[in-house]
Amino acid sequence: MKKFFVTGGAGFIGSAFVRLVLEENEDISIVDFDALTYAGNLENLKDVDDARHTFIRGDICDRDSVLNAVPDGCDAIFNFAAESHVDRSIHSADEFLRTNIIGTQVLLDAARAKNVRRFVQISTDEVMGSLPDESDDYFTEDSPLQPNSPYAASKAAAEFVLRAARETFGVDTVTTRCGNNYGPRQFPEKLIPLMIANAINDDPLPVYGDGKNVRDWIFVDDHCRAIWKVYENGRSGEAYNIGARNEKYNIDVVKSILDALGKPHDLIAFVTDRLGHDRRYAIDPAKVEDELGWKPQMTWENGLQSTIDWYLNNQAWVDNIRNGEYRNYYKAMYGAELKAT
Numbered sequence: 001m002k003k004f005f006v007t008g009g010a011g012f013i014g015s016a017f018v019r020l021v022l023e024e025n026e027d028i029s030i031v032d033f034d035a036l037t038y039a040g041n042l043e044n045l046k047d048v049d050d051a052r053h054t055f056i057r058g059d060i061c062d063r064d065s066v067l068n069a070v071p072d073g074c075d076a077i078f079n080f081a082a083e084s085h086v087d088r089s090i091h092s093a094d095e096f097l098r099t100n101i102i103g104t105q106v107l108l109d110a111a112r113a114k115n116v117r118r119f120v121q122i123s124t125d126e127v128m129g130s131l132p133d134e135s136d137d138y139f140t141e142d143s144p145l146q147p148n149s150p151y152a153a154s155k156a157a158a159e160f161v162l163r164a165a166r167e168t169f170g171v172d173t174v175t176t177r178c179g180n181n182y183g184p185r186q187f188p189e190k191l192i193p194l195m196i197a198n199a200i201n202d203d204p205l206p207v208y209g210d211g212k213n214v215r216d217w218i219f220v221d222d223h224c225r226a227i228w229k230v231y232e233n234g235r236s237g238e239a240y241n242i243g244a245r246n247e248k249y250n251i252d253v254v255k256s257i258l259d260a261l262g263k264p265h266d267l268i269a270f271v272t273d274r275l276g277h278d279r280r281y282a283i284d285p286a287k288v289e290d291e292l293g294w295k296p297q298m299t300w301e302n303g304l305q306s307t308i309d310w311y312l313n314n315q316a317w318v319d320n321i322r323n324g325e326y327r328n329y330y331k332a333m334y335g336a337e338l339k340a341t
C-alpha cells in the first residue's frame with residue numbers, strides 16, 4: 001500500500017484529486033490534511049467514504065501537527081493547500097504569504113524529516129504573469145517568473161522555496177503550473193461558479209472591466225490526471241505547465257453560462273476592473289503532453305455543461321455558502337447584496 005499526504009484536500013481541486021486517486025488505484029491510502037478555512041468544506045469529501053482516506057484538520061504552518069500527521073513511510077506529499085483567490089490577496093496579503101510560503105517550507109522540512117520520497121507542489125500559471133493581448137505568445141516552462149498579484153507572488157515564492165529545498169537538501173520535488181480550473185465543488189467566489197450561482201438566482205453577474213481578459217480553462221479532473229502523471233514520471237526538479245489549449249474571453253464564458261441556463265444577457269453587470277488585472281493567460285502544454293503522454297479528456301462544451309448541471313443539482317451546497325460569511329465578502333467586494341435563497 002502506498003501512502004500519500006495530501007494538503008488542502010477539502011478544497012476544490014484537492015478533493016477532486018483525492019476522489020480520483022482513490023477511485024483509480026486500489027493500493028493507495030491518503031492522509032488528507034486541511035485547515036478547513038472558508039474555502040475548505042467537508043461536504044466536498046462526503047462521497048469519499050473509503051477506509052483508505054483519513055481526514056485530519058490542521059494548519060500546514062503548524063510544524064508539530066504536520067510532523068505528527070505525515071505517515072511513516074510516506075511516498076509523496078501533494079501540496080494543494082493555499083489561499084487561492086486573487087481578489088482576497090489584493091485586499092490583504094498576510095494570509096497568502098503565511099500559508100503559501102511558510103506552509104510550503106514547513107511541509108518541505110517535514111518531507112526531509114520523514115524521508116518522503118517525492119514532493120509535488122501544485123503551483124499556477126499565474127506565477128508567470130500576464131501575456132500581451134491578442135498575441136501568439138504562450139507560457140512555457142522557460143517563461144520567467146514575474147507574478148503580478150500578491151497571490152501569484154506568494155505562489156512564485158513557494159516555487160523558490162521548493163527549489164532551495166532541492167538544491168540544498170536534495171528533496172525530490174516536481175511542480176505543476178496549471179491554468180484556470182473549473183468543475184464541481186468550486187467555491188463560488190471564482191468566475192465560473194460565481195456566474196452560475198448568480199444566474200441560477202437571478203442576481204446580476206459582475207464582470208470586471210471590459211470582460212476581454214483571457215483565461216485558459218481546464219476541467220478539474222484533467223488537471224488532477226496531469227498531476228498524477230507528473231508525480232509518477234515527471235523529472236525531479238522540473239516544472240510542468242498544464243493546460244487544455246482552451247483560451248476564452250471572460251465575457252464569452254459568462255454568456256455561455258447564461259445561454260446554457262436560458263437566462264438573459266442583461267443580467268451581466270460590468271464592474272470596475274480588478275487592480276492589476278492580468279490580461280491574458282495561455283499555456284503551452286507540449287512538455288507534459290510529449291514527455292508524459294498526458295492529454296485532456298474533457299471538452300469545454302461537455303465540461304461546462306456538466307459543471308452547470310452539478311450546481312443545479314447541488315443547490316443546498318451553494319446555498320450553504322451563499323447564506324454564510326460569503327454574503328459579507330460579496331457585499332464588500334461588489335457593493336451589492338446577494339438575493340436570499
Ligand SMILES: NC(=O)c1ccc[n+]([C@@H]2O[C@H](COP(=O)([O-])OP(=O)(O)OC[C@H]3O[C@@H](n4cnc5c(N)ncnc54)[C@H](O)[C@@H]3O)[C@@H](O)[C@H]2O)c1
Binds near residue numbers: 012039060125187
Ligand atoms: N483553482 C484554480 O484554478 C487553480 C489553478 C492552478 C493552481 N491552483 C492551485 O491549486 C491549489 C488548490 O486550489 P483550489 O482552487 O482547490 O483552492 P481552494 O481555495 O478551493 O482550496 C484550498 C484548500 O486549502 C485549505 N487551506 C488553506 N490554508 C490552509 C492551511 N494553512 N493549512 C491547511 N489547509 C489550508 C483550505 O481549507 C481549502 O480546503 C492551490 O495551491 C492553488 O494555488 C488552483
